[in-house]
Amino acid sequence: MAGPGRLRASSGPASTLGAVTGSREIDNILQRGADGGRITPEEALLLYTEAPFHALGEAADAVRRRRYPDNIVTYLIDRNINYTNVCVTACKFCAFYRAPKHGEGWTHPTEEILRRCGEAVELGATQVMLQGGHHPDYGVEYYEELFSSVKAAYPQLVIHSIGPSEILHMAKVSGVSLDEAIRRIKVAGLDSIAGAGAEMLPDRPRKAIAPLKESGQRWLEVMELAHRQGIESTATMMMGTGETNAERIEHLRMIRDVQDRTGGFRSFIPWTYQPENNHLKGRTQATTLEYLRLIAVARLFFETVPHLQASWLTTGKEAGQLALHMGVDDLGSIMLEENVISSAGARHRSNLQDLIWMIRSAGRIPAQRDTLYRHLAVHRTPDEDPRDDRVVSHFSSIALPGGGVGKSLPLVEAK
Numbered sequence: 368m369a370g371p372g373r374l375r376a377s378s379g380p381a382s383t384l385g386a387v388t389g390s391r392e393i394d395n396i397l398q399r400g401a402d403g404g405r406i407t408p409e410e411a412l413l414l415y416t417e418a419p420f421h422a423l424g425e426a427a428d429a430v431r432r433r434r435y436p437d438n439i440v441t442y443l444i445d446r447n448i449n450y451t452n453v454c455v456t457a458c459k460f461c462a463f464y465r466a467p468k469h470g471e472g473w474t475h476p477t478e479e480i481l482r483r484c485g486e487a488v489e490l491g492a493t494q495v496m497l498q499g500g501h502h503p504d505y506g507v508e509y510y511e512e513l514f515s516s517v518k519a520a521y522p523q524l525v526i527h528s529i530g531p532s533e534i535l536h537m538a539k540v541s542g543v544s545l546d547e548a549i550r551r552i553k554v555a556g557l558d559s560i561a562g563a564g565a566e567m568l569p570d571r572p573r574k575a576i577a578p579l580k581e582s583g584q585r586w587l588e589v590m591e592l593a594h595r596q597g598i599e600s601t602a603t604m605m606m607g608t609g610e611t612n613a614e615r616i617e618h619l620r621m622i623r624d625v626q627d628r629t630g631g632f633r634s635f636i637p638w639t640y641q642p643e644n645n646h647l648k649g650r651t652q653a654t655t656l657e658y659l660r661l662i663a664v665a666r667l668f669f670e671t672v673p674h675l676q677a678s679w680l681t682t683g684k685e686a687g688q689l690a691l692h693m694g695v696d697d698l699g700s701i702m703l704e705e706n707v708i709s710s711a712g713a714r715h716r717s718n719l720q721d722l723i724w725m726i727r728s729a730g731r732i733p734a735q736r737d738t739l740y741r742h743l744a745v746h747r748t749p750d751e752d753p754r755d756d757r758v759v760s761h762f763s764s765i766a767l768p769g770g771g772v773g774k775s776l777p778l779v780e781a782k
């Protein structure tokens with residue numbers, strides 16, 4: 368009898384399999400997805416809700432093997448630096464923001480951001496993710512100054528930062544078109560747009576958790592404009608705030624439709640909602656199994672998106688490692704600093720050795736990558752593993768007054 372292991376790992380027409388799952392229909396969809404063929408949203412929902420876990424993982428992993436026959440899984444060293452926690456958008460799931468005039472609101476001067484960039488460079492970071500709230504005064508001019516200052520001081524750092532929400536906000540504050548805002552921040556130094564703020568793209572769940580945020584359609588329109596101006600991006604998804612299975616798949620469909628037109632999404636990064644310190648507190652949370660199933664379905668559904676990243680920060684290292692068997696080819700960043708998701712309760716921390724161990728013990732070859740997924744160093748044997756005890760993810764500096772101004776890494780010892 369044919370088993371899941373016989374799913375084809377090369378492109379070309381699908382071969383006929385015997386019963387893999389007990390359902391001819393599911394077998395056929397898995398086979399088509401594993402072969403790099405297109406599956407419909409309806410088929411993706413069927414896989415998500417009905418396909419046996421092992422068969423789903425095997426089919427998704429067949430995609431990874433076909434795409435990345437070198438067996439390499441990548442990681443990145445970067446730092447998430449927040450310029451302000453002041454925000455007018457008040458998303459219900461967010462534990463990071465403070466309303467304007469709130470006593471715990473802060474903004475960091477450029478010198479503080481440059482100091483943090485300098486620390487990141489010292490620790491081998493190749494990228495910074497500058498992220499912040501929708502400050503009522505921050506228009507395009509603020510971001511031009513921020514990006515050009517970082518580029519002038521650290522031209523080697525790739526600025527993979529902000530998201531469509533910030534771009535919409537800055538254009539509104541400055542009274543300019545989206546096209547102009549994107550053009551100007553690109554000239555100032557923005558290299559790549561982070562996929563943040565996608566949350567859930569379909570209207571119903573998005574309005575329930577972020578009523579003041581732009582619609583999912585608008586989020587995608589900004590991404591499409593940026594892609595057309597030559598700025599690529601990643602795409603994210605936050606699971607577990609009460610959305611249905613069908614809405615999760617609809618989120619994937621909305622991204623794939625844009626990808627069909629632009630090809631500008633390099634990677635898809637789902638993560639799970641963290642329930643502490645926010646208005647949705649503890650109401651719902653995606654289970655690890657739901658997360659892993661979504662990962663596998665995404666690998667099969669996104670035949671046009673090159674990379675799939677696991678979120679060890681929100682799901683933990685064990686789930687992150689399991690995701691490596693569900694089609695994932697990238698573990699993302701060490702995150703020398705992360706405050707936004709950590710504020711909502713993400714306690715998982717990692718370091719260079721841990722991340723490399725997770726990859727190697729899953730039977731893959733670890734490699735450090737840059738923002739464009741180019742391999743900077745491939746660690747083929749343990750002897751080639753880099754050793755730097757300072758490259759550790761750090762606890763939220765939100766706990767520190769003023770957002771930790773002037774505090775050097777480690778802000779708080781990693782657990």
Ligand code: SF4
Pocket residue numbers: 454455456457458461462463464499500501532
């Ligand atoms: S998620 Fe972003 S836009 Fe929403 S409240 Fe938090 S900082 Fe503001």
